[in-house]
Amino acid sequence: MxxxxxxxxxxxxxxxxxxxxxxxxxxxxxxxxxxxxxxxxxxxxxxxxxxxxxxxxxxxxxxxxxxxxxxxxxxxxxxxxxxxxxxxxxxxxxxxxxxxxxxxxxxxxxxxxxxxxxxxxxxxxxxxxxxxxxxxxPTQALLDAYSIREKYGNVAGLKVAIIGDILHSRVALSNIFCLHKLGAEVMVCGPTTLMPKYISSLGVKVSHNVREALEWCNVANILRIQLERQQTRYFPSLREYTLHFGVNKALLEEVGRDITIMHPGPINRGVELDSDVADSGQSIILNQxxxxxxxxxxxxxxxxx
Amino acid sequence: MSQQRRLIVPQPQLRIILERLAAQLIERHGDFNQTVIIGLQPRGSLLAARLHALLEVQTGNKITFGKLDTTFYRDDFRRGKELLIPNSNHIDFSIEGKEVVLVDDVLYTGRTVRAGLDALLDFGRPAKVELLVLVERLYTQEIPIHPDYVGRKVNTLTNEKVVVGWKEIEGEDNIWIISQ
The missing domain is CATH 3.40.50.1370 (Aspartate/ornithine carbamoyltransferase)
Structure with a gap:
């Protein structure tokens, strides 16, 4: 080598x-x-x-x-x-x-x-x-892909949804590049206001419905709302964001699939991700x-x- | 430049050497109750695995066997042209208080063994460490490391390389000197 x-x-x-x-x-x-x-x-x-x-x-x-x-x-x-x-x-x-x-x-x-x-x-x-x-x-994307590889044995062929604030996220961008190089499929999901304009030109699927993303993916990488990077308001309130895009146990149970949950940290518990999901056996956040x-x-x- | 290969130990002779080494180990370690065999990755592990199998048959005991990688302990990191790609460690037992027989195929400068000793001590404090090599190249050591068990001593030139072939990989057990 x-x-x-x-x-x-x-x-x-x-x-x-x-x-x-x-x-x-x-x-x-x-x-x-x-x-x-x-x-x-x-x-x-x-x-x-x-x-x-x-x-x-x-x-x-x-x-x-x-x-x-x-x-x-x-x-x-x-x-x-x-x-x-x-x-x-x-x-x-x-x-x-x-x-x-x-x-x-x-x-x-x-x-x-x-x-x-x-x-x-x-x-x-x-x-x-x-x-x-x-x-x-880049190192975050590498450790994310490494954690996926550790759990599934391989990254190629898997479906990974990146959910949350895509617009301000360097983790999303690096993850998209890294997962594509390793042969995974990627979907990004978030409010239209937090989605970069030409994101689909990177070859990713785009969704504005978190349930649709969860029904599609094997792995959900959930990102934090980066309030510190937001100069203007991109959605009415955190509560409304949570209502539409938060991942919680009830939603995962409704979707009813075995999805691996990831988060690059720091988690805003109860906003983008609920504690009962973050601390569940599905989550590999601490492995990350x-x-x-x-x-x-x-x-x-x-x-x- | 053309390569010249010279067979120094053919397969039947190598088998005799391995049996002698096994006998010498048994002479000193008896039932291997307190002794573990550890091969240096990658090539020393192949020799260690052979000896381990021989020893288990001859003593009738289960003998603890591991593989140790020295890559992260080498002193030529960032000094050579080649990137040092690590191998894996397989030491799922404690070496604390044990007698360790460190096994490598060829002793040349002694630097790999030096790295091996450092790597080994990060796993605990053995009661004793011995070194077994299949081939000792004479007068080439750059640090004072000398084996306790030797298969064959050979005189070599610096442009020569000693290669131990194994049935599992090269198709035949033998030892060559290759000059370039």
Whole structure:
């Protein structure tokens, strides 16, 4: 098997399906490592990684930090609040200063789409995108697909519905690219106002009826309403959204199919997803979190080489 | 550049070597009550599996057997041209307080065994670790690692490679020296 074909991990679009398979098979090995009493291997002991987060995050940042530490990398953390960014420093200057301290890889989250691409063009270090605006969140898509593969043995041929705020979601976009590369069918479902205009040009089915989506799919990936990204009001009230697009037990029972429930987190319980579904046996939400560390270890390991 | 292959151990002789190694292991470990056999992935595991089968027949006991991957512990990560693709670990038992026989097919620089020792110690603290190799290449070790059991010692040049073939994969059990 050859190496991964990209220098950075900015977008799922840059990866071939062989790259994705390579990441998955490597993640299998790391999953075994993180379930051992000593959850650490020395592979990246001569590498320093900077986690540069211009936007809030708990899961992704913790997951990356754990992945780095379990590979024995040295880790520095940076968050925009309380940094020189508030003093007017530019993105490239901030990162160049971090790199001057001899950092080999940068994991970055930024509120602007394309920020990671821009950074990769302007600095020497390897860049991993941990979410850029409403563009992409490649490691989330990889861990989602990896979790589906773990449950079903394969991704090809499965039907995955992505339900919720598609317009503001980088997770939706990366998931669509990733699932298509692996041969799954994708449907997006949400209110018309939260659906990008030309979404069907990505080759996905579009629905505005959550029941229709659930009747169609094997896996439902339910997304959060990203209130922090919404400048205007896209629907009358959260309550109304829940009424039309919330996934709850009664609805799943009516549909009566064995559907796997996923959510990239953080969940707004009782809004897009009810607790009795989120915590049920159908849900693989916590497997997604566990797999996130293994998949990120694989991505770091393969890119560091 | 043309490759030259030279057969150094044909199949009947290899069988005798394996039987001698098994006998030496039994001499030291008796019923293997406190001993586990661990092969280094990928090629050492094939040898370890063979020896394990032989030992189970000869002792009549169940003997614990595992496979250990050294990829994440290697010291040439990011230094070679090739990406190091990991193999899986199969160690579903505790090595704490056990005597471990680490098995690899060819001992060359000793670096794989060094990585293997580090990988092994992440699974616990064995009472003792011994090293068994089928082929020891003489005067090529770059770190002070020496085997406790040796199938065959060979003198080789640096442009030569020692390859152990197995019936399951190559179609025949034998040992070759390939020069390029």
């Amino acid at each position: 050859s190496a991964i074909s990209t220098k950075h991990l900015i977008s799922i679009k840059d990866l071939s399906s062989e790259d994705i398979e390579l990441i998955f098979s490597t993640a299998d090995n790391f999953k075994e490592v993180i379930n051992r009493p000593i959850k650490k291997v020395p592979s990246l002991r001569d590498i320093t990684v900077a986690n540069v987060f211009f936007e809030n995050s708990t899961r992704t940042r913790l997951s990356f930090e754990l992945a780095e530490k379990r590979l024995s990398a040295d880790v520095v953390n940076f968050s925009a609040s309380g940094s020189s960014v508030s003093k007017g420093e530019t993105l490239v200057d901030t990162v160049k200063n971090i790199l001057a301290m001899k950092v080999d890889m940068v994991v970055m989250r930024h509120s602007s789409a394309g920020a990671c691409e821009f950074l990769a063009r302007n600095i020497d270090a390897k860049v991993i995108n941990a979410g850029d605006g409403a563009h992409e969140h 979190v566990e797999n996130g560390v293994a998949v990120r270890m694989a991505a770091l390991y393969l890119l560091a080489n």
